[in-house]
Amino acid sequence: xxxxxxxxxTVGETEILRGLTLEVNAGEVHxxxxxxxxxxxxxxxxxxxxxxYEVTSGSVEFMGQDLLAMDPxxxxxxxxxxxFQYPVEIPGVSNVQFLREALxxxxxxxxxxxxxGGDFLKLAKEKAALLKLDMDMLKRxxxxxxxxxxxxxxxxxxxxxxxxALAVLDETDSGLDIDALRVVxxxxxxxxxQREGGPGKGVLLITHYQRLLDYVQPDFVHVLSKGRIVKSGxxxxxxxxxxxxxxxxxx
Amino acid sequence: xxxMPTIRDEDWRYADGDAxxxxxxxxxxxxxxxxxxxxxxxxxxLVLDDSHPGIHRARLTVGEGARAEIFAIASxxxxxxxxxxxxxxxxxxxxxxxxxxxxxxxxxxxxTRVTHxxxxxxxxQVVRSVHWGQATGNFLGRIEVARDAQKTDAVQDFKGxxxxxxxxxxxxxxxxxxxxxxxxxxxxxxxxxxETARFYMAARGLPPEAARKLLVRAFIADAFAAHSDAxxxxxxxxxxxxxxxxxx
Numbered sequence: 158x159x160x161x162x163x164x165x166x167t168v169g170e171t172e173i174l175r176g177l178t179l180e181v182n183a184g185e186v187h188x189x190x191x192x193x194x195x196x197x198x199x200x201x202x203x204x205x206x207x208x209x210y211e212v213t214s215g216s217v218e219f220m221g222q223d224l225l226a227m228d229p230x231x232x233x234x235x236x237x238x239x240x241f242q243y244p245v246e247i248p249g250v251s252n253v254q255f256l257r258e259a260l261x262x263x264x265x266x267x268x269x270x271x272x273x274g275g276d277f278l279k280l281a282k283e284k285a286a287l288l289k290l291d292m293d294m295l296k297r298x299x300x301x302x303x304x305x306x307x308x309x310x311x312x313x314x315x316x317x318x319x320x321x322a323l324a325v326l327d328e329t330d331s332g333l334d335i336d337a338l339r340v341v342x343x344x345x346x347x348x349x350x351q352r353e354g355g356p357g358k359g360v361l362l363i364t365h366y367q368r369l370l371d372y373v374q375p376d377f378v379h380v381l382s383k384g385r386i387v388k389s390g391x392x393x394x395x396x397x398x399x400x401x402x403x404x405x406x407x408x
Numbered sequence: 409x410x411x412m413p414t415i416r417d418e419d420w421r422y423a424d425g426d427a428x429x430x431x432x433x434x435x436x437x438x439x440x441x442x443x444x445x446x447x448x449x450x451x452x453x454l455v456l457d458d459s460h461p462g463i464h465r466a467r468l469t470v471g472e473g474a475r476a477e478i479f480a481i482a483s484x485x486x487x488x489x490x491x492x493x494x495x496x497x498x499x500x501x502x503x504x505x506x507x508x509x510x511x512x513x514x515x516x517x518x519x520t521r522v523t524h525x526x527x528x529x530x531x532x533q534v535v536r537s538v539h540w541g542q543a544t545g546n547f548l549g550r551i552e553v554a555r556d557a558q559k560t561d562a563v564q565d566f567k568g569x570x571x572x573x574x575x576x577x578x579x580x581x582x583x584x585x586x587x588x589x590x591x592x593x594x595x596x597x598x599x600x601x602x603e604t605a606r607f608y609m610a611a612r613g614l615p616p617e618a619a620r621k622l623l624v625r626a627f628i629a630d631a632f633a634a635h636s637d638a639x640x641x642x643x644x645x646x647x648x649x650x651x652x653x654x655x656x
Contacts, residue, residue, distance in 0.1 A: 205611050208603070233613035245608035249626025255609070258622065263613035315612065 158183045158359045159224075159323055164215035165384075166203045172213070173199040175384035181323065183357025186349075188370055188395060191381035192403045197363045198242060200381070201327040204361075205239035206232055220322065233259075234266035236322030238315075240329045244308040247299035252311065253281060255299050256318050263319065284317030288344045305332030313344045323359045324349055330369035342372025367399040380407045412436075422546040422578040424515040427487035431463070440466040444474040446497070451477040453640060454490065455647055456516075461486040467493045470500040472526075477503040479635055479644055482516035482545075483651040491519045496529035504533040505631040507648045511541035511575070519548045524560040524590075531561075536628040537568040538652075539575035549594070550582040557587045564594035569627050571601060571620075624652055 159181040166174040173196045181187050191197055202210045204217065206229035217224040220235060227235065247255065261271045272280070285292050288310045300308050309329055316324055326345070330338060349358045362373060370378075370392065378394040379386045380403065387407045388394070398406050413420040413428055413436075420428065444450055448471065456464065461484035470476045474497070482488045494502045508516040522531050537545030545568060553560045568577030579596040601623060609619035628648055635641040 205607075207607050207611075228616075229607060229610035230613050230615050230619075233611055239611045241608065241611075245604050247602075247605050247608070247623070247626070249629055250622055255614075255622070256612070258618060259609070259612035259614050262615060262618055266613070319612065 158220060158357070159361070160216075160218040162216045162218075164203070164217065165213045166199060166215075167211050167213055168199060168209060173384055174203065174215075176215070177381075177385050179379065179386060181359040181361055183322075183359055184351045185377065186360040186362065186373060186375045187377045187379065188362045188364060188375040189379050189381050189386075190364060190395060190398055190403075191407075195381045196384040197381055198327055199384075201239060201242075201325050201363055204232075204237065204325050205229060230262065231266065233319070233321075234263040238319055238321035238324045240312045240316060240324060240326035242328040242331065244300050244303075244312050246301045246303075248301050250299050251297065252295040252299050253278070256281065256295075256315060260319060280318055281314070284314045284348075287317060287347055288314045289340050290314050306334060306337040309333055309341060310337065310344075313341055313348070317344065317348045320348070321358075322356065323361070325361045325363070327363045328365065329362070330364055330366065338369060339372060342369055345373050367395045370395050382407050419519060419548060422515070422517065422544065422548070422580070423489065424487040424544075427515070435463055436465075438465065440464075441469075442466060442476075443469045444471050444476055444500075446471040447473045449475040449477075451636070452479075453644060454478065454480040455644075456480065456482045456484055456488050456490060457647075457651075458484050458486075460484065461488045463489045463491070465491040465493075467495075468502070469495050470497060470502060470529075472497045473499045475501045475503070477634070477636075479505045479632055479640075480507070480518065481644060481648045482506070482508045482518065483510050483648060484514065484516070485510065485512050486514055488514065488516045489519065490517075492521070494520065494522045494531070496522065496524050496526070496531065498526040499528045500526075501529065502531040502533075503634050504531075504535075505634060506533075506535045506547070507538070507628045507631045507644075508535075508545035508547075509538045509628070509648050509651045510545075511539065511543050511572075513542045515544040515546065517544075517546035517548065519546075521550045521552070522562065523552045523554065524557040524562060525554050527557050528559045529557065532563045532634065533565065534631045534634070535564075535566045536631045537566075537577040538571065538624055538628060539569075539577060540571035542574050544575070545577045546579070548580045548582075551584070551592060551594075553583075553585040553587050553590050553592065555586040558589040560587060560590040560592070562590070562592045565630070566594075566596040567627070567630075568596075568598035569601065569624070570598065621649060621652060625649055
């Protein structure tokens with residue numbers, strides 16, 4: 158589904174990713190852990206196509222296509238979802254309006270029928286309930302006046318509505334209290350886990366801590382350090398990292 | 409003889425000098441005089457697009473407790489100026505919402521002179537400017553509060569959005585207050601499109617043009633928010649946004 162090969166990327170003059178290689182197959186949950194400054198968020202932004210994050214060499218293949226050749230909105234329509242560490246506030250634009258336009262833009266790019274206002278609201282209500290986010294909040298302006306935890310839950314509601322093939326979640330667990338962490342973890346499972354007969358989905362969880370992984374069990378855990386993956390393992394690796402620290406494990 | 413304005417005149421300082429040079433006295437002598445009787449409410453939507461460029465001038469005399477509402481778009485491809493002189497009697501209200509929007513090389517401007525002549529009158533003016541190319545958008549807003557016009561409440565709010573380097577906006581608020589128990593507020597801000605918001609919207613699948621349209625719509629919506637007719641409000645918004653079609 159996602160195949161990253163020897164990826165190098167710079168932000169400004171600084172090289173942040175230095176030869177990162179990683180493959181995510183349908184049905185797999187991968188966790189990427191690592192210390193501050195290792196390049197975790199840069200990886201997320203490079204995959205999303207954020208301006209200012211320049212790929213200098215390497216390749217990224219997504220669902221058989223060259224991801225790096227696509228514009229950010231085309232990546233979304235192709236099935237990539239980027240969960241933001243700091244979701245953006247957009248005054249004057251309501252969540253409902255924003256998401257309906259976004260979903261219909263994606264559907265139109267894929268040659269699918271557009272969703273009517275009524276059908277969209279039904280879908281939005283269902284996903285908001287899943288994440289225990291009050292429907293009234295979806296009528297408000299995008300993330301304006303939302304608490305840190307509400308913003309992260311709103312990201313997951315958006316993911317539920319857009320129903321991507323691959324979710325890259327950048328520190329979705331930061332800023333969440335214990336209850337919200339459980340709700341978000343269960344939400345990720347409900348939205349992104351393989352369903353009987355459904356299409357295979359992939360998840361790339363970027364996180365500092367092991368705690369989200371209690372709810373979203375990863376199939377693979379990778380340690381990112383200085384712009385490349387220095388160690389990979391199973392779910393046990395996250396526990397080992399939590400116990401002994403990055404320095405001891407990744408050395 | 410009518411004095412022909414140049415950009416050395418204070419009220420014309422941001423106008424298009426070349427366009428002023430080609431004016432004739434008849435362009436300036438047409439004042440629409442509008443009188444609102446006490447207690448009357450009157451509203452007017454003005455779309456100054458390519459079918460109505462040039463100078464438009466109106467004098468509004470708003471009677472006691474009356475309410476005058478004007479919502480305007482200046483989007484023509486040539487020099488366009490809307491001038492409003494408003495005199496408010498006791499307890500009267502003046503509501504103005506204006507949007508200058510467009511590219512090319514044109515200057516589009518609103519010039520208002522609101523006189524709170526008697527006590528307890530209120531006024532609210534909300535102007536938004538969105539420009540690209542070499543275009544200019546201006547708001548010159550003058551508020552005069554007469555000596556005995558106590559309890560005046562006047563608000564002016566201007567925001568400019570520059571979509572491209574080369575475009576510009578100017579705001580010139582002027583307050584002249586001779587009473588002591590009044591509230592007069594004005595604010596002006598000029599900025600560029602929020603790139604973080606644009607990337608966030610793109611990451612959710614919105615193409616750049618759709619994201620820009622949504623952000624510009626949100627930006628100018630404040631100008632028409634006080635419109636009492638929701639349908640007319642939508643149609644003004646759509647009308648202003650249609651101009652955006654040719655923006656880069």
